[in-house]
Amino acid sequence: MKRRTFVKAMGYSSMMYPLIGSVPSLLKGPELMQLTILHTNDVHSRIEPFPADGKGRNAGKGGAARRATLIKDIREDVDQVLLLDAGDIFQGTPYFNFFGGELEFKLMDEMEYDAATIGNHDFDAGHEVLKERCDAASFSMLNCNYNLKDSPLRKIVQPYKIFNKGGIKVGVFGVGIRLDGLVPKQLYGDIEVLPAYEMAEKTATLLKEEEKCDLVVCLSHLGYQYESPNYPSDVIMAASTRNIDIIIGGHTHTFLKTANTVRDKDGEWVIINQVGWAGIMLGRIDVTIEKGKKAKCFSCKNEYLQHAVDNTIIKYK
Amino acid sequence: MTTFSISRIILLLFLGVSLFNCKTYLHVADINEDRYEIEPHQDLPEDEAITAIIAPYKAQLDDKMNREIGINAEKMYKARPEGELGNWVADILFEEASKLYEGELDFAVQNHGGLRIPILNAGPITVRDIYEVMPFDNELVIIEARGVIVKQLFERIAAKGGWPVSKNIRLVGTKEGKIESLYINSKPFDETETYAFALPDYIANGGDRCVFLENQDQIKFNVLIRDAIITHLENEEPGIVQLAPREGRIKILRD
Numbered sequence: 001m002k003r004r005t006f007v008k009a010m011g012y013s014s015m016m017y018p019l020i021g022s023v024p025s026l027l028k029g030p031e032l033m034q035l036t037i038l039h040t041n042d043v044h045s046r047i048e049p050f051p052a053d054g055k056g057r058n059a060g061k062g063g064a065a066r067r068a069t070l071i072k073d074i075r076e077d078v079d080q081v082l083l084l085d086a087g088d089i090f091q092g093t094p095y096f097n098f099f100g101g102e103l104e105f106k107l108m109d110e111m112e113y114d115a116a117t118i119g120n121h122d123f124d125a126g127h128e129v130l131k132e133r134c135d136a137a138s139f140s141m142l143n144c145n146y147n148l149k150d151s152p153l154r155k156i157v158q159p160y161k162i163f164n165k166g167g168i169k170v171g172v173f174g175v176g177i178r179l180d181g182l183v184p185k186q187l188y189g190d191i192e193v194l195p196a197y198e199m200a201e202k203t204a205t206l207l208k209e210e211e212k213c214d215l216v217v218c219l220s221h222l223g224y225q226y227e228s229p230n231y232p233s234d235v236i237m238a239a240s241t242r243n244i245d246i247i248i249g250g251h252t253h254t255f256l257k258t259a260n261t262v263r264d265k266d267g268e269w270v271i272i273n274q275v276g277w278a279g280i281m282l283g284r285i286d287v288t289i290e291k292g293k294k295a296k297c298f299s300c301k302n303e304y305l306q307h308a309v310d311n312t313i314i315k316y317k
Numbered sequence: 318m319t320t321f322s323i324s325r326i327i328l329l330l331f332l333g334v335s336l337f338n339c340k341t342y343l344h345v346a347d348i349n350e351d352r353y354e355i356e357p358h359q360d361l362p363e364d365e366a367i368t369a370i371i372a373p374y375k376a377q378l379d380d381k382m383n384r385e386i387g388i389n390a391e392k393m394y395k396a397r398p399e400g401e402l403g404n405w406v407a408d409i410l411f412e413e414a415s416k417l418y419e420g421e422l423d424f425a426v427q428n429h430g431g432l433r434i435p436i437l438n439a440g441p442i443t444v445r446d447i448y449e450v451m452p453f454d455n456e457l458v459i460i461e462a463r464g465v466i467v468k469q470l471f472e473r474i475a476a477k478g479g480w481p482v483s484k485n486i487r488l489v490g491t492k493e494g495k496i497e498s499l500y501i502n503s504k505p506f507d508e509t510e511t512y513a514f515a516l517p518d519y520i521a522n523g524g525d526r527c528v529f530l531e532n533q534d535q536i537k538f539n540v541l542i543r544d545a546i547i548t549h550l551e552n553e554e555p556g557i558v559q560l561a562p563r564e565g566r567i568k569i570l571r572d
Contacts, residue, residue, distance in 0.1 A: 065363030
């Protein structure tokens, strides 16, 4: 993949706005709203960039301070941002060994993350410590398939959260990986892991059908795809559930060249994305929503708009 | 182009899907995706507020981490089926565990995934380097197990394409997880024997699909493997680490 210049140099969003602004000039045209989802996964306590010592392909990459600048730049360009993390915030540098994840959460708060899900390594300091970190942070920790029983996390972890982003109702929920064999038992106590697909579909359906969310986003730490079908994965989850629109994944440290699309069991498309690990990349998904008085989608069929939207995409791959 | 096709697909997909809300309809009209690589760039300066939050933590850490505890004589690589880095770590694990254990230890094993850097360069070794090699808080444990269990461990090691093992081991295996030959301390492996070996608690607890170890009693010393390596280096005289060369501890046969 070619290296991108950063958001200001890209012109990506600046091209989107004149387009949207031009729509009302079409007679009785619908209002278009944009939501920008920004996401990370498996940052693994990579607070500072990898040492710029020429050792290995990651030298100099990542780091919270540059990520924060990029996020701020994007926030200046677009109105509605949802900033998400798909778990394994902890473990991988001495920052975690010495400060137990305190700094990781502080920095995410400063960057104004909206929500995260729990990765297996987020238990590495124990569920009690994770609870303390969540208490001190203002973003939400989401998981729908861990039966938290007597864990202190029960007081703070929610299955889902609904965000109102400029009139767009976005339901975000979390799904976690099995803990047995991945996390020492004493670190997660009596937390029971419930079937991922079943709980994901139940939560997504509640968000779509009862809560009437316009968009349902799943934060998953299951992993992108496995050789063995015995391990739940994002690809299989997408295909075997309904009512999920977007899966932001983690765990397998997968650097996707582009987001993948999979048909769910109703034949609807699900977008799956994952951006490697260690904060080397920031993912971005822009959703354009049409708000109108008619049941018919104006812009979905509008050739002018389709053409214009396609032109805003910079071909970089 | 890919982004284009995704948005087309999504466009078609959401056709006709509408959500009724106070006579207002919301449609997902389009979805585009993008990704940014975060690296040093003139248009991407470090955010000052973030740097300020990190500063006091970094200062505390730098004090501890920049301490030199040895000198590496030659560049070491992490490799399969065998690499200098893994050999070095496994030998230290064996030596440090032997000091703690009352009986006679037969060998030590470290999972490949527990080592997190590809290369340890020649030159001064700092505490930070050792944290980079092994960030996980893996505890050193010893298991005394029957040959049938030990056999499964080496089958797993072969199937994984080789893990770091101490100098006591000579294993020839296949990718399918079959043992062709196994010598422990120059003696042929005996399934009826009991062997004592040191390993990370993560594996002893059944991690990396070593479920057969789950029910084995563990002898614990409340020592992290990373700390054992640091202690080992601090006590070495004159602190120069000699290479643990690739010597055929593990060979994996290709078909």
